[in-house]
Amino acid sequence: MLEQDLAQAYPLHLASLRQHCDAALETVGRDHLAVAAGHPITRYRDDLHYPFVAHPSFRQWLPLPDAPGSWIVYTPGHKPLLIFLQPRDYWHVVPDEPDGYWVEHFDIRIIREADQARALLPKDPSRCAILGQARDAIGDFIPDPPQALIDHLDYQRAFKTDYERLRMREASLLGARGHRAAEAAFRAGESEFGIHMAFQHAAGQTESELPYGSIIGLNEHGAVLHYMHFDRTPPRQGHSLLIDAGAQSAGYASDITRTYAAPDAGDFQALIDSMEQLQQTLCGKVRAGQDYRALHLEAHRLLAGVLHAHGLVDMSPQAMVDRRVTSAFFPHGLGHLIGLQVHDVGGFLRDPQGGTQAAPGDHPFLRLTRTLEAGMVVTIEPGLYFIDMLLDELRQRPEARHVAWERIEALRGFGGIRIEDDVACTDGDPENMTRDAFAALA
Ligand code: GLY
Ligand code: MN
Ligand code: MN
Numbered sequence: 288m289l290e291q292d293l294a295q296a297y298p299l300h301l302a303s304l305r306q307h308c309d310a311a312l313e314t315v316g317r318d319h320l321a322v323a324a325g326h327p328i329t330r331y332r333d334d335l336h337y338p339f340v341a342h343p344s345f346r347q348w349l350p351l352p353d354a355p356g357s358w359i360v361y362t363p364g365h366k367p368l369l370i371f372l373q374p375r376d377y378w379h380v381v382p383d384e385p386d387g388y389w390v391e392h393f394d395i396r397i398i399r400e401a402d403q404a405r406a407l408l409p410k411d412p413s414r415c416a417i418l419g420q421a422r423d424a425i426g427d428f429i430p431d432p433p434q435a436l437i438d439h440l441d442y443q444r445a446f447k448t449d450y451e452r453l454r455m456r457e458a459s460l461l462g463a464r465g466h467r468a469a470e471a472a473f474r475a476g477e478s479e480f481g482i483h484m485a486f487q488h489a490a491g492q493t494e495s496e497l498p499y500g501s502i503i504g505l506n507e508h509g510a511v512l513h514y515m516h517f518d519r520t521p522p523r524q525g526h527s528l529l530i531d532a533g534a535q536s537a538g539y540a541s542d543i544t545r546t547y548a549a550p551d552a553g554d555f556q557a558l559i560d561s562m563e564q565l566q567q568t569l570c571g572k573v574r575a576g577q578d579y580r581a582l583h584l585e586a587h588r589l590l591a592g593v594l595h596a597h598g599l600v601d602m603s604p605q606a607m608v609d610r611r612v613t614s615a616f617f618p619h620g621l622g623h624l625i626g627l628q629v630h631d632v633g634g635f636l637r638d639p640q641g642g643t644q645a646a647p648g649d650h651p652f653l654r655l656t657r658t659l660e661a662g663m664v665v666t667i668e669p670g671l672y673f674i675d676m677l678l679d680e681l682r683q684r685p686e687a688r689h690v691a692w693e694r695i696e697a698l699r700g701f702g703g704i705r706i707e708d709d710v711a712c713t714d715g716d717p718e719n720m721t722r723d724a725f726a727a728l729a
Contacts, residue, residue, distance in 0.1 A: 291467060292453055293350075294388035294625075298451035301367075301392055304347060309363045311439035315377040315416060317509060320411045322348065323419030323430065324357040326401070338495030341538070343627035344418045344440070350454075350537035351388055354382050356401040359410060369393040370404045401425070438641035445624050446662035451710060452720075454539035455664060456627065458498070459709060459724035461534035462541040465490030469503070469683035470547055473528040479503045480517040482530065490534045498540030499629045501532035509546065509702025510674045526552055527701040533629065540629045542666050543721050544707035554597075554694075555701040562594045562671055569621070570667045573710040573717040577659045580647055583621040586669045587613045593671065599698075602689045611649055612689075615681040617673070620646070620653035622666035625709055630654060659712045664720070667710055672703030 300385035308320050324345040327336035341352050348359050348367065356372035366707050373381050385395050401631060406423045409415050412428045418437075419430035447455070468489030472482045483501050487494065494500075504514040506522055531544040548556045568589065572582055590613050591604030600607060607613050624631035634655040635643045646653035655665060681687055708721035 289453065289457060289678060290388070293450065296448070296450035296453055298392065300346075300448040301389075303448050305363075305367075307359065307443040308361055310434045312363060312416060315433040315436045317416045317436070318362060318414040319416070320359075320361040320436075321408055321415050321417045321419075322359040322361075322383075322426070323417070323423035324351070324354045324359075325419060326355050326364050326418060327425055339410060339493075342419060343632075345442070346627055347536035349393075350387070351382070352535075352538040356398075356404070357382075358404050358408065362409075365616075366392070366394045368407070369395045370407045371395055371397050372401055372404070372667060373397050373399065375399055405424060435641060438636060439639045442639040443634045444626065444631060445633050445636075445657065446660070447626060447664050447711070448662075451539060451626060451655060451693050452664070452718075454536045455541065455709065455711075456720055456724070457536035458534050458541035459543070460719040460727060461490045461492065461536065462532065463721065463728055465492075465532060465534060465726035466530065466543055466545055466725070469530050469532070470528070470545070473505075473525060473530075473547055476521055478518050479505055479508070479522040480519045481521070482528065483517050486530070486532050490532075492534055498533050498535045498542070502530065502544075503531045503532065504702055507673075507700055507702045508549065509704070510672045510699075511722070512672070512674075513701075516676045520611060525549060527555060529597075529702055529705060531705065531707065532591055538627055540625055540627070541709055541721070541724075542625055542629050542668075542707060543709070544668055544705045546704040546706060548701065552701065553654075555698055558593070558597055558671065558698070559595065559706075561702055562669065562704045562706055565589045565593060566667060566669050566708070570708055570710050570717060570719055570722075573659060573665060573667065575661050575710050577667065579621070579659060580644075580650075580653065580656045581658055583653050584608070584647065586621045587617065590617050590669060590671060593594045597694075598691055599694055600690050602686065610686055612681065612686050614649065615665060615677045616671050617669065618652065618671075618672070618677060619668075619670065620650065620655065622668050622707070623654040624657075625664055625666055661712055664711045666707055668705055668707035670703060670705040672700070672705075673699045674703070675699075 322345050324341040327339040358370040360368040417430040418438045444483045465486040468485040469634045472485035500515050506526050511553050528547045533541040587608045591607035594600040624634050637644045644656040711718040
């Protein structure tokens with residue numbers, strides 16, 4: 288079913304990508320776009336490579352996340368060319384013969400060695416915009432794309448085609464499967480490592496296939512925003528689990544966070560319930576015309592309401608935001624663009640010409656400052672954490688006298704809460720890909 292849908296949606300995706308590339312090339316006065324897939328990076332003084340993932344701008348053309356040394360060449364008005372590296376190599380698995388719904392849309396040339404690409408690339412590099420890293424250079428063919436071209440393409444990448452949304456729904460479904468298994472593993476008393484394994488097994492992806500390193504924190508570890516350590520032994524008692532883990536479909540990501548509490552976690556469970564409501568309110572505001580910066584500030588106001596309602600901070604919600612008390616509990620951005628990269632490019636672009644829009648002064652970690660439009664997919668991931676370093680700072684400030692420190696102390700062992708969905712902005716109601724994926728498993 289999915290394969291058929293993809294086959295149907297792909298030609299329009301390609302047409303839209305070509306259109307954006309036509310405009311970008313015209314802007315910079317170049318004749319061809321050449322996109323490197325990239326090469327595996329070798330570890331320092333070693334013969335081992337880091338896991339390879341093709342550059343995002345390559346993956347946007349093709350569902351081939353694992354094609355090192357390959358290139359796409361696009362010349363407006365012509366069928367795109369895929370220079371496909373299939374080395375003669377008995378040490379590694381060689382990429383399969385090109386196959387599937389996309390093949391007929393490309394002129395495909397097979398090469399056996401990476402350097403053979405040069406003969407098939409355009410003759411004059413100065414007429415090309417070359418996307419890739421410096422080390423992808425072949426002879427005089429050196430990646431150095433004009434910034435105006437990058438800005439144009441990055442800006443447009445925020446608008447997902449139907450094909451891309453199919454991919455992201457699939458990534459969401461795989462992620463939701465992983466999350467279901469992870470919750471069961473938590474309830475069964477597994478360690479962080481055990482939960483990690485349960486997630487991957489159910490999502491059906493190896494660690495290097497995941498779109499980002501999973502964050503799986505039991506108890507106070509939930510307060511470490513990028514906790515990437517996996518304890519092998521379970522704590523004496525698992526009070527809470529914060530799991531931020533996603534999956535991918537042909538290089539498109541999902542990014543999902545859930546927080547769970549043990550049955551005896553009364554106050555903390557009540558906080559999770561309030562955060563769940565708050566998060567769903569914000570997801571409902573993913574609508575065309577919504578300034579994402581304003582939504583981030585709205586998240587702070589709503590969080591202030593939660594802190595007040597639960598007796599944690601006794602200040603008016605607006606004063607709590609103005610005096611940056613909420614930032615001590617919610618120190619990251621509300622979310623970001625998502626797609627070919629979990630933190631997709633172009634979050635600060637105001638226009639395709641490269642004009643930017645900064646995050647509000649007190650909120651430097653916000654990575655998305657654009658006004659939402661139909662076609663964008665964003666994450667909505669408010670949080671509420673008990674982070675020692677930030678609490679210690681708050682304790683030194685005049686606002687500290689409004690904080691119920693003994694209640695905070697009782698909650699510290701639960702770490703924190705984050706709830707994260709991937710939401711597509713449409714012409715009407717938002718499409719919550721994450722909730723839909725969990726519902727499809729029910
Ligand atoms: N998983 C990274 C993030 O939520 O942004
Ligand atoms: Mn995220
Ligand atoms: Mn996340």
